[in-house]
Amino acid sequence: MAFTTVIALLLATSSIVVSQNSSSPSSTSVANASQTSSAPASFVTNLELSVEDLWDLYVGPVSTFSINTTVQPTPIPSSSLIPPPSLYYPSFPTGQQVPLQSKNESWRFPKTFWYGVAGASYQIEGAVKAEGRGPSIWDVLSHRVPGYVITNETGDNADNNYYMYKEDIARIAALGIKTYSFSLSWSRILPFGSGPVNEQALLHYDDLIDTCISYGVTPMVTLYHWDLPLFLQNSYGGWLSEKIVPDFTEYARIAFTRWSSKVHYWFTVNEPIVFCGFYPLPENFFKKTDIPKKQQPYFCGHNVLLSHSAAYRLGKSINSSLSISFKTNGGYKIPRTDSAADAQAVQRAWDFQEGWFANPTFLNGDYPPNLKSHVETFLTPFTDAQKEQINGTCDIFAHDAYTSDFIEAPESGIEACIANSSHTLFPSCYNTTKLYANNYWAIGPASDPGSPWLYKATDWVPAFLHYMQDTWKPRDGVAITEFGISEPYEELRTNLASIVIDPLRSAYYRDYLSAILIAISEGVNVVGTLAWSIYDNMEWSQGYSVKFGIQYVNLTTQERYFKASAFEYVNMFNVYQEK
Ligand SMILES: *[C@@H]1O[C@H](CO)[C@@H](O)[C@H](O)[C@H]1NC(C)=O
Ligand SMILES: *[C@@H]1O[C@H](CO)[C@@H](O)[C@H](O)[C@H]1NC(C)=O
Numbered sequence: 001m002a003f004t005t006v007i008a009l010l011l012a013t014s015s016i017v018v019s020q021n022s023s024s025p026s027s028t029s030v031a032n033a034s035q036t037s038s039a040p041a042s043f044v045t046n047l048e049l050s051v052e053d054l055w056d057l058y059v060g061p062v063s064t065f066s067i068n069t070t071v072q073p074t075p076i077p078s079s080s081l082i083p084p085p086s087l088y089y090p091s092f093p094t095g096q097q098v099p100l101q102s103k104n105e106s107w108r109f110p111k112t113f114w115y116g117v118a119g120a121s122y123q124i125e126g127a128v129k130a131e132g133r134g135p136s137i138w139d140v141l142s143h144r145v146p147g148y149v150i151t152n153e154t155g156d157n158a159d160n161n162y163y164m165y166k167e168d169i170a171r172i173a174a175l176g177i178k179t180y181s182f183s184l185s186w187s188r189i190l191p192f193g194s195g196p197v198n199e200q201a202l203l204h205y206d207d208l209i210d211t212c213i214s215y216g217v218t219p220m221v222t223l224y225h226w227d228l229p230l231f232l233q234n235s236y237g238g239w240l241s242e243k244i245v246p247d248f249t250e251y252a253r254i255a256f257t258r259w260s261s262k263v264h265y266w267f268t269v270n271e272p273i274v275f276c277g278f279y280p281l282p283e284n285f286f287k288k289t290d291i292p293k294k295q296q297p298y299f300c301g302h303n304v305l306l307s308h309s310a311a312y313r314l315g316k317s318i319n320s321s322l323s324i325s326f327k328t329n330g331g332y333k334i335p336r337t338d339s340a341a342d343a344q345a346v347q348r349a350w351d352f353q354e355g356w357f358a359n360p361t362f363l364n365g366d367y368p369p370n371l372k373s374h375v376e377t378f379l380t381p382f383t384d385a386q387k388e389q390i391n392g393t394c395d396i397f398a399h400d401a402y403t404s405d406f407i408e409a410p411e412s413g414i415e416a417c418i419a420n421s422s423h424t425l426f427p428s429c430y431n432t433t434k435l436y437a438n439n440y441w442a443i444g445p446a447s448d449p450g451s452p453w454l455y456k457a458t459d460w461v462p463a464f465l466h467y468m469q470d471t472w473k474p475r476d477g478v479a480i481t482e483f484g485i486s487e488p489y490e491e492l493r494t495n496l497a498s499i500v501i502d503p504l505r506s507a508y509y510r511d512y513l514s515a516i517l518i519a520i521s522e523g524v525n526v527v528g529t530l531a532w533s534i535y536d537n538m539e540w541s542q543g544y545s546v547k548f549g550i551q552y553v554n555l556t557t558q559e560r561y562f563k564a565s566a567f568e569y570v571n572m573f574n575v576y577q578e579k
């Protein structure tokens with residue numbers, strides 16, 4: 001790749017050290033021998049670097065997989081499409097003594113309801129250096145920061161989707177799934193995050209999108225699913241700086257311009273609560289910042305809202321019929337007791353989670369009250385023009401809604417927490433637990449210990465869907481854009497027959513979709529669902545140790561196998577969707 005960029009590098013004595021320290025007072029010329037300084041370790045210079053140099057300096061060698069050119073799909077054997085045996089007795093719907101056995105004639109998914117599967121670039125693509133991709137922060141986190149990924153695994157090969165996407169699309173189409181949601185790798189398209197555009201990456205995504213369409217699968221595109229171009233992080237601090245707004249908007253422009261005639265559904269960013277929570281990033285691997293650690297997530301959130309809303313308005317100006325939203329995340333919040341303090345804690349939880357991004361975009365361009373009174377102590381408030389820009393910039397309420405939590409006030413009380421920035425729960429000042437107030441029963445069955453935040457809590461889904469619709473009143477309805485569960489201890493299973501029967505995940509999808517059907521029958525406008533995930537993948541800091549796939553992937557061979565849950569998921573639509 002011939003792209004180069006100018007990067008400020010730290011000079012320590014005569015050798016270049018980059019990964020350890022990129023802080024600098026400002027770009028200082030080192031040429032003037034008569035200048036002196038008492039901080040020689042902070043001297044910087046300007047060097048021209050290629051994409052390859054960025055890899056060599058910041059990441060180091062990466063591994064590759066033996067399949068390293070695009071492969072044609074193999075026919076899906078009909079024997080692999082035989083549904084699994086019955087896995088469990090029909091469950092007892094909440095409060096009923098009679099198990100649910102037959103089709104409920106009051107339930108239906110409308111004809112327009114879309115159901116699909118989701119994945120994300122860094123988690124599935126692999127081929128991290130192929131065809132000019134620049135490094136992202138996750139290449140550094142996984143390669144250079146010991147223990148950041150608990151298994152020390154990387155996304156170097158992941159599911160090799162970069163070369164096997166045709167097979168992957170053919171497989172979901174064979175199941176009858178008509179929607180595929182994936183994210184673009186920003187640093188493939190713009191190896192430095194801004195500047196020169198990599199045509200090979202555009203051609204790759206052209207073919208991915210065209211392959212979806214040729215199989216009758218609707219492509220849905222997420223622009224940003226956490227793999228921030230490293231160069232933007234190290235140039236100006238990534239999401240901590242308002243400089244990201246024009247860079248993200250330009251990236252969005254490239255994508256909208258190229259694919260808006262083929263892609264109707266767009267998501268700008270995925271789960272900003274989570275990726276803003278990556279800040280502060282581990283020390284000594286990225287550009288330093290003076291922003292206090294506990295404030296960094298909110299600086300990120302501020303710049304996400306500006307970036308998202310700018311991209312939304314740009315996308316609509318390119319093609320006003322596009323559906324553009326972000327995917328947020330959270331869960332239903334149940335007061336642990338009926339005390340006034342717990343009720344207040346629940347409101348704080350909504351305000352610091354869903355409301356952080358949903359109130360500004362769906363309601364009024366600004367943060368919810370409990371969050372606003374915190375962030376206004378250090379963030380410049382949005383101007384009226386910014387509020388106007390942000391307000392109204394999601395078409396659907398796209399929620400990654402995996403689970404639910406009981407919420408209670410901190411033991412110290414809420415006021416004492418708000419007044420004490422050293423309090424463990426500061427600044428949100430609410431506590432969560434999976435246990436009912438009897439301190440014995442959990443909200444539902446636990447997932448894998450690697451995802452302690454996740455229990456099957458599908459009974460609460462109808463209430464959650466009502467809450468989303470009533471609170472944020474999305475124009476084009478509510479969509480569950482990620483849901484799924486990690487089957488407990490699945491990673492310990494070594495033979496295929498034991499892996500592919502996943503009873504908890506199967507029950508989760510069946511019961512979750514039943515809950516959506518209840519909500520629809522009660523008037524909630526739920527428009528679509530995306531199962532997380534198309535197959536087992538690189539689960540960020542958990543590596544490959546936690547499995548969320550409705551397909552198993554043998555990472556040695558990159559062969560894919562359907563799990564029972566894939567059939568359960570599709571079956572609910574076969575039974576309940578209007579033809
Ligand atoms: C070198 O630095 C000295 C002291 O800061 C300054 O007076 C001089 O103009 C500089 N020379 C050049 C060529 O920049
Ligand atoms: C990085 O540079 C700063 C400022 O020059 C210095 O205070 C800090 O100790 C350095 N850190 C490392 C890891 O060298």
Ligand SMILES: *[C@@H]1O[C@H](CO)[C@@H](O)[C@H](O)[C@H]1NC(C)=O
Nearest residue numbers: 063064065066067068069130
């Ligand atoms: C592709 O994989 C083959 C082995 O299957 C290997 O010989 C070749 O060097 C690889 N090419 C690249 C560019 O990695």
Ligand SMILES: *[C@@H]1O[C@H](CO)[C@@H](O)[C@H](O)[C@H]1NC(C)=O
Nearest residue numbers: 145146147148149150151152
């Ligand atoms: C990951 O790497 C660190 C540092 O090299 C090491 O201490 C740790 O044991 C490794 N963890 C695993 C699960 O291999």
Ligand SMILES: *[C@@H]1O[C@H](CO)[C@@H](O)[C@H](O)[C@H]1NC(C)=O
Nearest residue numbers: 260261263264319321322323
């Ligand atoms: C605008 O997007 C819709 C789909 O959302 C598409 O059908 C239409 O062709 C697009 N228009 C242009 C000019 O690309």
Ligand SMILES: *[C@@H]1O[C@H](CO)[C@@H](O)[C@H](O)[C@H]1NC(C)=O
Nearest residue numbers: 362363364365387388391392
């Ligand atoms: C935000 O937009 C909504 C409609 O999308 C409108 O009803 C509301 O008045 C706006 N709020 C502000 C503060 O502009």
Ligand SMILES: *[C@@H]1O[C@H](CO)[C@@H](O)[C@H](O)[C@H]1NC(C)=O
Nearest residue numbers: 409410411412424425431433
């Ligand atoms: C939060 O809840 C956990 C578990 O229920 C409890 O152990 C902890 O003490 C609580 N923390 C505070 C600050 O109230």
Ligand SMILES: *[C@@H]1O[C@H](CO)[C@@H](O)[C@H](O)[C@H]1NC(C)=O
Nearest residue numbers: 412416420421422423424425
């Ligand atoms: C603030 O919280 C810390 C950590 O929980 C605690 O040790 C300290 O006593 C609290 N300070 C006050 C004034 O309550």
Ligand SMILES: *[C@@H]1O[C@H](CO)[C@@H](O)[C@H](O)[C@H]1NC(C)=O
Nearest residue numbers: 494495496499554555556557
């Ligand atoms: C994965 O593939 C390897 C190599 O063929 C094989 O040894 C292993 O048994 C497979 N794993 C499973 C669970 O099928």
Ligand SMILES: *[C@@H]1O[C@H](CO)[C@@H](O)[C@H](O)[C@H]1NC(C)=O
Nearest residue numbers: 093100104106107517518521
């Ligand atoms: C069928 O669905 C309706 C509406 O959701 C619900 O009220 C009813 O209890 C369901 N019937 C059974 C047998 O579950």
